[in-house]
Amino acid sequence: MIRVPRGTPVLTAEQMRAAEQACFDAGVSQEELMERAGTAVAREAARFAFGRPVLVLAGPGNNGGDAYVVARLLRQWGHDVIVAALGGKEAGAAGMMRSRWDGETVTLDDAEPRPVLVDGLFGTGMSRALEGEARKALHRLSQAAAFVLAIDLPSGFATDSGEDLGGAPATATVALGALKPAHLLMPALERCGTVLHADIGIPGESDICSLSRPHLVAPARDSHKYSRGLVLVVEGEMPGAARLSARAALHGGAGYVMLAGQGGGGNGPDALVHRSVESADDLQHLLGDDRISAVVIGPGLGRGERSQALLGVAIACEHRLVIDGDALTLLGRDAERRISGRTAETVLTPHEGEFGRMFDDGDGGKLDRTVSAARRICATIVHKGPDTVIAHPDGRVVMSGDSSPWLSTAGTGDVLAGLCGARMAKGNAHAAAEAVWLHTRAAALAGPAFCADDLIGRIPDAIGECV
Numbered sequence: 001m002i003r004v005p006r007g008t009p010v011l012t013a014e015q016m017r018a019a020e021q022a023c024f025d026a027g028v029s030q031e032e033l034m035e036r037a038g039t040a041v042a043r044e045a046a047r048f049a050f051g052r053p054v055l056v057l058a059g060p061g062n063n064g065g066d067a068y069v070v071a072r073l074l075r076q077w078g079h080d081v082i083v084a085a086l087g088g089k090e091a092g093a094a095g096m097m098r099s100r101w102d103g104e105t106v107t108l109d110d111a112e113p114r115p116v117l118v119d120g121l122f123g124t125g126m127s128r129a130l131e132g133e134a135r136k137a138l139h140r141l142s143q144a145a146a147f148v149l150a151i152d153l154p155s156g157f158a159t160d161s162g163e164d165l166g167g168a169p170a171t172a173t174v175a176l177g178a179l180k181p182a183h184l185l186m187p188a189l190e191r192c193g194t195v196l197h198a199d200i201g202i203p204g205e206s207d208i209c210s211l212s213r214p215h216l217v218a219p220a221r222d223s224h225k226y227s228r229g230l231v232l233v234v235e236g237e238m239p240g241a242a243r244l245s246a247r248a249a250l251h252g253g254a255g256y257v258m259l260a261g262q263g264g265g266g267n268g269p270d271a272l273v274h275r276s277v278e279s280a281d282d283l284q285h286l287l288g289d290d291r292i293s294a295v296v297i298g299p300g301l302g303r304g305e306r307s308q309a310l311l312g313v314a315i316a317c318e319h320r321l322v323i324d325g326d327a328l329t330l331l332g333r334d335a336e337r338r339i340s341g342r343t344a345e346t347v348l349t350p351h352e353g354e355f356g357r358m359f360d361d362g363d364g365g366k367l368d369r370t371v372s373a374a375r376r377i378c379a380t381i382v383h384k385g386p387d388t389v390i391a392h393p394d395g396r397v398v399m400s401g402d403s404s405p406w407l408s409t410a411g412t413g414d415v416l417a418g419l420c421g422a423r424m425a426k427g428n429a430h431a432a433a434e435a436v437w438l439h440t441r442a443a444a445l446a447g448p449a450f451c452a453d454d455l456i457g458r459i460p461d462a463i464g465e466c467v
């Protein structure tokens, strides 16, 4: 759960160091910054401790420096505090904070568990796998604690990728200055517990931000169905999937939704307009309609020759295009070659498996891989999952780590594809993020154990919160 103002900048470890340096250049000392960080964390620790004994873990770097500030303040405020230290340099701000601590200090190995644990072992400086005694002690002490508050990040997770380097979970995490990618990327995101944000006066500017509620405008008084956007959804071998996309587009704000395929009606609201498409030529003919503002292809498309032919026609058209599901698998390693030359806006919505089929995995975490793929393919990529990374070809990134796990049910991705189609129908640089926000919010409103159809019914309520 993220208790952070939406749209908060997300800074990598390197950007964080640069922002910190900008503060120093502006005349703020490192001690002052550390005091602010420690004070913010101590306030939260005091709030959650309810007078229970506190153990503060202090690592060798600045995360440890923050920890000594927390320990000192909690003690000043009357709490029973012991520090378990991993050692560290004597110099610098962290050394100074250590020297200002005059309470009880034990080694990490000797430390006995206490009900409240403040984890200040490692933060953004976590540079390699945590091993040996430090790892054992961290796990032993955190498992035995009733409440674990992590300073900046739970120790043992890579800041920029969220990779588990031997870390232990926290009940809550105070993100200092800005969110870091790890707060929004699995597996770290799950280990952060509730993320709280502490503004410690660090200017945080970044191309990456967390997902925020969009501002949507209600249809203008003189709007008509075409001015709101005609979305064409291509039907394939599993017509139900395309119908989910089409219905989501209808409720997602499109003025007109056309379902093109062989289904010839089937179930679905009467508001959906069906067009018979037997062959790729039929689709090409239909796509000649310049009132079409966006096309969605992929949900339930199938992976045979006919599907490949339909996809070829869709890619060649000059309309905005959402590519999802089977169409992504059909693109496979050819994705870059086939998509990068499109002139109209293209959004790809892969889950992890589909992403892996299109792009060489290479090194790096989900964030880096998605950003790099979006640049290469010159399209927006919505890389889905419990953590969703939306990367635009111009480098803008929106990250969402706070969606309902009940979304892990068949057809919810089809709903998202339809929403993307509806949001981008009028030309909109924020379409993908709007679609993901509405999808996430609709899921939250749907509660537990919903199915993809139920999700669609919640989209109007989600939109209602944005207009």
Ligand SMILES: NC(=O)C1=CN([C@@H]2O[C@H](COP(=O)(O)OP(=O)(O)OC[C@H]3O[C@@H](n4cnc5c(N)ncnc54)[C@H](OP(=O)(O)O)[C@@H]3O)[C@@H](O)[C@H]2O)[C@@H](O)CC1
Pocket: 016, 017, 019, 020, 033, 034, 037, 059, 060, 061, 062, 063, 064, 065, 066, 121, 122, 123, 124, 125, 126, 127, 128, 129, 130, 131, 134, 151, 152, 153, 176, 177, 202
């Ligand atoms: N930036 C800001 O704006 C502000 C930052 N602030 C705070 O600073 C934190 C970042 O501090 P930091 O850079 O000193 O790194 P930190 O996380 O303490 O760890 C570095 C130490 O850990 C060690 N080490 C690493 N991996 C290890 C391993 N596997 N096993 C064992 N050791 C390992 C590493 O050793 P080395 O790699 O050098 O051998 C080094 O000694 C940040 O999270 C926030 O809390 C706030 O005070 C104010 C504003």
Ligand SMILES: Nc1ncnc2c1ncn2[C@@H]1O[C@H](COP(=O)(O)OP(=O)(O)O)[C@@H](O)[C@H]1O
Pocket: 325, 351, 384, 385, 386, 387, 388, 403, 404, 405, 406, 407, 408, 409, 410, 411, 412, 413, 414, 415, 416, 439
């Ligand atoms: N564990 C999870 N937590 C949050 N969201 C999830 C989780 N698993 C899947 N989702 C979301 O649900 C949707 C599933 O899409 P997808 O895998 O394409 O399913 P389908 O192809 O069946 O429609 C995506 O929007 C994804 O981000």
Ligand SMILES: [K+]
Pocket: 063, 119, 120, 121, 122, 123, 150, 151, 152, 153, 154, 155
């Ligand atoms: K920490």
